[in-house]
Amino acid sequence: MNKILVIDDDNAINELIKVNLELLGYTVIQAYDGIKGFALCKQEIPALVILDVMMPEVDGFTVAQRIRQNDTTKDIPILMLTALSQLQDKVNGFNIGVDDYLVKPFEMEELGVRVRALLKRVNKIPQSASTRELLTLGDITLLPETYSVKIKEKTAKLTPIEFDIFNLLFQNHGNMVKLAQLLKDIWGYSPDDDIETIRVHIKHLRSKLDKISDGKKYIETIYGGGYKLNVE
Numbered sequence: 001m002n003k004i005l006v007i008d009d010d011n012a013i014n015e016l017i018k019v020n021l022e023l024l025g026y027t028v029i030q031a032y033d034g035i036k037g038f039a040l041c042k043q044e045i046p047a048l049v050i051l052d053v054m055m056p057e058v059d060g061f062t063v064a065q066r067i068r069q070n071d072t073t074k075d076i077p078i079l080m081l082t083a084l085s086q087l088q089d090k091v092n093g094f095n096i097g098v099d100d101y102l103v104k105p106f107e108m109e110e111l112g113v114r115v116r117a118l119l120k121r122v123n124k125i126p127q128s129a130s131t132r133e134l135l136t137l138g139d140i141t142l143l144p145e146t147y148s149v150k151i152k153e154k155t156a157k158l159t160p161i162e163f164d165i166f167n168l169l170f171q172n173h174g175n176m177v178k179l180a181q182l183l184k185d186i187w188g189y190s191p192d193d194d195i196e197t198i199r200v201h202i203k204h205l206r207s208k209l210d211k212i213s214d215g216k217k218y219i220e221t222i223y224g225g226g227y228k229l230n231v232e
Helices: 011-023 034-044 060-069 087-096 108-123 160-171 179-187 195-210
Strands: 003-007 027-031 048-052 078-082 100-103 135-137 140-143 148-151 154-157 219-222 226-229
Touching: 003 011, 003 034, 011 027, 011 108, 027 034, 034 048, 034 060, 048 060, 048 108, 060 078, 060 087, 078 087, 078 108, 087 100, 087 195, 100 108, 108 160, 108 179, 135 160, 140 160, 148 160, 154 195, 160 179, 160 195, 160 226, 179 195, 179 226, 195 219
Parallel strands: 003 027, 003 048, 048 078, 078 100
Antiparallel strands: 135 140, 140 148, 148 154, 219 226
């Protein structure tokens, strides 16, 4: 059973999230401040962290940063909750390594969708991994077991989201993948105005590829449309 850690200083919201997630079959542990939340995260190693931004003493951005910097917690997906809807706040969260972002107030049904999408991504075993098959095209080899991409003799470790984005572009190499398709296939939902989510993750993905690609730019932006992978 998936264990979820909820870190939110608002007792009512924390308890409401707990009750609704338990109704969906999840085990929920709670923290009401960032200090205890990070300590519980290291102790319990949950499958997912739901993290509020605005908390006293240690805010959610700081907690997320500490989770990502700790070897035992760095790969745990983080869903950030906030009353802040400004674009820069979302960018800051994604730059730290937050996986998804939900603005208060939100419907519990929507929270459930986001939770299922995140857990599905981290718990799934790619078909290629189960058969020990390597996916290769040109100089690129995908390594699903380790969420890595290899270009010639150099390898870059990606986050699960980055790997899924790259794999989707890889499978459609030479063809544009629309922004709406990325949102639906990677995040499992289709928000109307969450394009910045993709842009931030593409930026991080490009940065990692740049370190192993000897100057070649593999991901092309099709302005107003989407992205495509150029292998040749």
